[in-house]
Amino acid sequence: MRPLTCFLCLALASLARAAAESPVTVTQITHGPKHHYFGYIGQSRTIPWSADGRYLLALQVPFQDRMPGPDDPADVCLIDTRSNYALRVVDQTRGYNPQQGTMFYWNPAHPETQFFFNDRDRKTGKVFTVLFDVSADGGKGKRVREYRFDDTPVANGGVAQNGGYFLAINYARMARLRPVTGYSGATDWTAAVAAPADDGIFRVDIATGEKRLIVSFFQLREALRGTTARLDERHLFINHTLNNRNNDLIYFFCRADFHDRAERVNMPFTVRPDGSGLTRHEIHIGGHPEWEWGSRIVGSHDGQQVVYDAVQKKIVESWGGKKVFPNPEGDISLSPSGRWFVNSHREGEQHHYTFLNRQTGRVVKSPPVFMSHWVKGELRLDPAPCWNRTGDAIVVPAIAPDGTRQMFILALHEP
Numbered sequence: 001m002r003p004l005t006c007f008l009c010l011a012l013a014s015l016a017r018a019a020a021e022s023p024v025t026v027t028q029i030t031h032g033p034k035h036h037y038f039g040y041i042g043q044s045r046t047i048p049w050s051a052d053g054r055y056l057l058a059l060q061v062p063f064q065d066r067m068p069g070p071d072d073p074a075d076v077c078l079i080d081t082r083s084n085y086a087l088r089v090v091d092q093t094r095g096y097n098p099q100q101g102t103m104f105y106w107n108p109a110h111p112e113t114q115f116f117f118n119d120r121d122r123k124t125g126k127v128f129t130v131l132f133d134v135s136a137d138g139g140k141g142k143r144v145r146e147y148r149f150d151d152t153p154v155a156n157g158g159v160a161q162n163g164g165y166f167l168a169i170n171y172a173r174m175a176r177l178r179p180v181t182g183y184s185g186a187t188d189w190t191a192a193v194a195a196p197a198d199d200g201i202f203r204v205d206i207a208t209g210e211k212r213l214i215v216s217f218f219q220l221r222e223a224l225r226g227t228t229a230r231l232d233e234r235h236l237f238i239n240h241t242l243n244n245r246n247n248d249l250i251y252f253f254c255r256a257d258f259h260d261r262a263e264r265v266n267m268p269f270t271v272r273p274d275g276s277g278l279t280r281h282e283i284h285i286g287g288h289p290e291w292e293w294g295s296r297i298v299g300s301h302d303g304q305q306v307v308y309d310a311v312q313k314k315i316v317e318s319w320g321g322k323k324v325f326p327n328p329e330g331d332i333s334l335s336p337s338g339r340w341f342v343n344s345h346r347e348g349e350q351h352h353y354t355f356l357n358r359q360t361g362r363v364v365k366s367p368p369v370f371m372s373h374w375v376k377g378e379l380r381l382d383p384a385p386c387w388n389r390t391g392d393a394i395v396v397p398a399i400a401p402d403g404t405r406q407m408f409i410l411a412l413h414e415p
Contacts, residue, residue: 032404039101042333042386108163126153214275287329300328335391344383
């Protein structure tokens with residue numbers, strides 16, 4: 001690891017060079033000695049800010065050099081934008097990882113006060129989802145509901161953009177099959193089964209707590225027949241359960257053997273929220289896809305940033321080109337209104353963000369943000385751009401001059 005002074009020199013020098021050239025300002029909003037991050041990419045309107053813009057959500061942890069285990073709780077925090085980004089700890093969680101955080105989502109029904117995060121029971125190891133209300137208990141905030149399922153302990157993988165339900169998945173299974181996305185040491189009732197009929201994607205009704213399995217791994221294995229060898233022995237898992245903006249279509253990846261690039265399974269599917277219309281897609285829209293409107297989803301294909309229509313099952317647009325988006329498979333996010341699109345890519349030890357105004361075609365390049373040597377593996381620092389609600393700023397993770405992992409706001413300035 002580089003000496004601390006080298007971290008400081010590189011980070012400050014790169015920011016100073018780029019600041020004079022870019023209509024994007026970079027502001028560090030959390031500080032060490034502890035580490036802070038929101039987590040997941042801003043796909044499907046995963047917005048860190050509350051509806052009134054006052055609070056951002058964050059995790060606070062004392063380490064970044066190893067994956068968390070059952071005995072490594074993280075602080076659940078509110079960052080107050082009206083008080084110079086003052087940080088307040090309101091709860092703790094044992095269900096999180098450095099890449100995704102704890103799957104924070106503000107509740108679409110009460111986005112000014114309520115948010116979801118994942119947790120696990122310390123005694124049983126079973127994961128579950130929490131609904132927290134900032135205004136409860138005289139403004140101190142408290143848990144107002146926990147979504148626990150003893151027979152199938154699953155937790156939030158994506159809240160419906162218009163509210164009503166969230167999709168839940170087995171984070172213990174993911175910890176075994178792709179550790180970067182799971183919760184190490186959690187209880188997995190399917191550990192011995194390659195394609196269980198009682199696990200997959202669950203739909204959980206937010207109001208009633210009712211749980212329903214809408215897609216099983218057994219169904220997915222049958223849908224994959226003829227596409228890969230040794231299918232019956234492959235242990236399947238799911239990543240990226242993405243609800244579209246209409247609440248009527250879900251895009252996800254069914255995967256297996258992700259440790260072996262040559263042998264891995266990585267097949268995109270769509271399904272309706274009621275479990276009907278399960279569809280395998282032969283055209284692979286890679287990277288971290290993001291819904292536009294209706295059945296249109298943005299991602300990468302053949303080195304281009306493209307729009308794929310999941311109903312027509314064809315690519316209908318391409319955006320930018322290689323000169324605009326050097327890595328279409330980077331983390332991407334569409335602003336809430338759809339006006340701005342942001343793509344991220346790495347160069348050396350820096351993250352770069354490219355903004356495209358979809359109304360005018362204007363392209364804006366941000367100053368680079370420093371990620372140091374956290375470029376790969378389970379502890380890598382993903383770019384993870386997440387929009388605010390007004391569509392003029394994103395929050396991203398980066399390495400601060402003191403070597404800690406912190407949150408930074410990249411604000412766009414109109415000419």
